Amino acid sequence: MSGIAGIFRRDGSPAAAGDIAPALAALARRGPDRQASWCGGPAALACAQLRTTPQSTVETLPYHDRERGVVVVHDARLDNREELAGMLGLSRQPLAEVCDGALLGAAWTRWGERCPERLLGDFAFAVWDERNRTLFSARDHLGARALFCFASPRLFAFASEMKGLLLVPGVPRRLNPTRVADYLVGVTPDDAITFYADVTRFLPGESRLVAADRLATRRYYQPTLPAEFHRGGPEEVAAGFREVFTASVRDRLRVSRPVAAQLSGGLDSSSIVCVARSLRREARGGPLPTFSYVFPRTVSADERAYISAVAAEGGIEPHFVDADAITPLTDLDAILGAIDEPFRGAPLPYQWSIFRAAAERGVGVMLDGFGGDAVVGYGLWYLAELARSGRVVRLARLLRGMARRQWIPPGMAIRNYVIQPNIPAWARAVRRALLGRTARLPAPMFVAPELARRTALGDRFEAFWHSRPAPRGDHEHHVADVAYHLPKDHAEMTGAAFAIEPRTPFLDRRVVEYCLAVPSDQKIADGMTRMLPRRALADTLTPAVAARAGKAAPTASLLRGLLGTDLPRIAALFEGENGERVARYVDLPALRGALRRQTAAVAGSFPVWPTAEQWQAADRIRDAAVLIRWLRLTAIDE
Numbered sequence: 308m309s310g311i312a313g314i315f316r317r318d319g320s321p322a323a324a325g326d327i328a329p330a331l332a333a334l335a336r337r338g339p340d341r342q343a344s345w346c347g348g349p350a351a352l353a354c355a356q357l358r359t360t361p362q363s364t365v366e367t368l369p370y371h372d373r374e375r376g377v378v379v380v381h382d383a384r385l386d387n388r389e390e391l392a393g394m395l396g397l398s399r400q401p402l403a404e405v406c407d408g409a410l411l412g413a414a415w416t417r418w419g420e421r422c423p424e425r426l427l428g429d430f431a432f433a434v435w436d437e438r439n440r441t442l443f444s445a446r447d448h449l450g451a452r453a454l455f456c457f458a459s460p461r462l463f464a465f466a467s468e469m470k471g472l473l474l475v476p477g478v479p480r481r482l483n484p485t486r487v488a489d490y491l492v493g494v495t496p497d498d499a500i501t502f503y504a505d506v507t508r509f510l511p512g513e514s515r516l517v518a519a520d521r522l523a524t525r526r527y528y529q530p531t532l533p534a535e536f537h538r539g540g541p542e543e544v545a546a547g548f549r550e551v552f553t554a555s556v557r558d559r560l561r562v563s564r565p566v567a568a569q570l571s572g573g574l575d576s577s578s579i580v581c582v583a584r585s586l587r588r589e590a591r592g593g594p595l596p597t598f599s600y601v602f603p604r605t606v607s608a609d610e611r612a613y614i615s616a617v618a619a620e621g622g623i624e625p626h627f628v629d630a631d632a633i634t635p636l637t638d639l640d641a642i643l644g645a646i647d648e649p650f651r652g653a654p655l656p657y658q659w660s661i662f663r664a665a666a667e668r669g670v671g672v673m674l675d676g677f678g679g680d681a682v683v684g685y686g687l688w689y690l691a692e693l694a695r696s697g698r699v700v701r702l703a704r705l706l707r708g709m710a711r712r713q714w715i716p717p718g719m720a721i722r723n724y725v726i727q728p729n730i731p732a733w734a735r736a737v738r739r740a741l742l743g744r745t746a747r748l749p750a751p752m753f754v755a756p757e758l759a760r761r762t763a764l765g766d767r768f769e770a771f772w773h774s775r776p777a778p779r780g781d782h783e784h785h786v787a788d789v790a791y792h793l794p795k796d797h798a799e800m801t802g803a804a805f806a807i808e809p810r811t812p813f814l815d816r817r818v819v820e821y822c823l824a825v826p827s828d829q830k831i832a833d834g835m836t837r838m839l840p841r842r843a844l845a846d847t848l849t850p851a852v853a854a855r856a857g858k859a860a861p862t863a864s865l866l867r868g869l870l871g872t873d874l875p876r877i878a879a880l881f882e883g884e885n886g887e888r889v890a891r892y893v894d895l896p897a898l899r900g901a902l903r904r905q906t907a908a909v910a911g912s913f914p915v916w917p918t919a920e921q922w923q924a925a926d927r928i929r930d931a932a933v934l935i936r937w938l939r940l941t942a943i944d945e
Contacts (some may be wrong), residue, residue, distance in 0.1 A: 310334030564671025575679025686830025708834020
């Protein structure tokens with residue numbers, strides 16, 4: 308992927324090359340192929356190019372279309388190039404010679420703010436309109452590419468990463484205490500805010516139009532319930548999914564650099580690998596390199612049986628990373644330097660190691676199964692619909708099938724997927740009124756008491772918890788799940804640290820919209836969930852993977868790494884320099900106590916299947932340790 312940055316001096320003062328040069332230098336590792344900038348009047352744009360498609364190999368960015376009076380920078384792969392060229396009058400020359408910058412510039416001239424709606428693919432781009440003296444910028448529908456900005460009455464600035472944006476003269480580096488508090492309790496009520504008070508991220512499907520006297524932010528796309536659902540039986544609907552999913556994978560195989568894929572052994576990554584392998588065979592391409600993390604010392608987490616089953620069918624070149632050698636704090640400083648803020652979630656150190664291994668073998672593009680769970684949908688909330696409509700025989704059959712094939716006890720299934728969704732909104736409201744605050748802050752919680760008070764943490768947590776209406780059926784839950792699991796930028800920036808472009812076939816607008824329109828009863832059958840890809844890819848997907856119900860979890864390995872290998876480092880973090888500064892945000896006594904209790908509970912013998920409470924406590928300890936290290940590494944005003 309490429310790195311882009313730009314400034315618009317809204318007060319009319321001239322922009323200089325020196326204003327954008329530090330940002331371009333900070334983004335250079337994203338685009339080692341070429342770095343360049345353009346300045347004109349109050350605007351300056353810059354791009355560090357990573358050329359990953361055939362068209363990009365002959366493209367020069369920033370792209371200046373003097374006839375239309377526009378300058379374009381982008382981090383993009385447009386997948387409907389032929390359609391766009393025809394609509395925009397650019398089909399007179401060979402399509403291979405039409406660069407994506409030309410398509411974006413013409414799209415802005417033709418459709419203005421509505422232009423992102425016409426695009427298909429992954430993109431973050433900006434267009435400076437010389438005649439109207441406006442700057443337009445946008446992020447793709449589902450957030451595959453990242454974009455951040457700063458806005459004031461005098462200056463608007465944007466960049467692919469915060470490290471570039473923070474180097475623009477006039478952009479402050481102030482800590483956002485609200486984001487710190489939210490992070491420590493594990494919620495994100497506002498996806499747009501960052502750990503820097505004056506820096507916001509573009510949401511997926513969001514654009515901004517900036518002029519001297521106005522700034523208009525527009526959410527041009529969000530996943531929504533379809534106007535109508537697919538007609539036809541399961542096989543017909545599955546055939547439609549196969550078509551759009553294959554098109555998505557094919558578009559992401561359009562490369563000018565070596566391509567590989569992550570392969571975990573789960574349904575999502577295996578679907579991508581099996582379809583990509585089939586397409587490469589048709590094109591007489593070589594084996595597809597795959598990268599997998601395995602757990603040689605943690606049997607409960609290891610997926611090698613399924614990875615090996617995919618590999619046994621040929622057409623791939625497998626590579627492995629020892630995940631048992633990776634702990635929650637492995638490569639912590641390097642990861643924080645890449646993504647510019649604390650992170651939550653266990654997979655990031657794994658992803659870092661995968662990208663590093665791929666970079667050592669010259670990979671430039673990596674296919675990834677991110678988002679597949681949410682996009683395809685499980686169909687579990689169909690049970691609530693069956694209960695409401697009185698179809699108890701069908702409900703009972705599904706419950707028996709779930710117990711037999713997915714080991715979900717009927718009592719748990721009834722509580723989570725029948726009773727909870729069918730509690731009326733008025734009953735929930737009455738309960739809150741009678742009992743008072745019902746959304747309790749999670750425990751353990753390591754927010755310093757003064758920070759919790761200053762940020763009104765309890766009130767905001769309560770508002771966040773009750774601002775999301777409980778879905779009453781499968782379709783409502785499916786839409787909410789897709790929206791919740793849209794990218795949070797960190798995987799994209801992890802790949803960028805190694806000049807590798809992640810591509811996510813499930814986060815394709817065609818695939819998402821098709822899956823959201825699948826009837827609920829076609830997502831689950833005989834207790835087996837996620838039936839759409841199982842049916843659609845029956846002739847392509849490795850049978851052992853297609854038949855599996857769930858996936859192994861790495862929690863046992865992570866717990867051993869955190870409370871074993873990482874323990875001395877965590878203790879050193881708690882006692883390190885700048886303790887007073889850290890104590891403003893983190894409740895260090897509570898954190899030390901939780902760490903002692905966790906360490907005593909395992910006493911060197913780590914459970915094969917950690918309990919939810921054990922993992923939740925370890926998760927919070929890890930998050931706090933990541934935050935403390937970031938605070939000590941980062942120069943920031945408070």
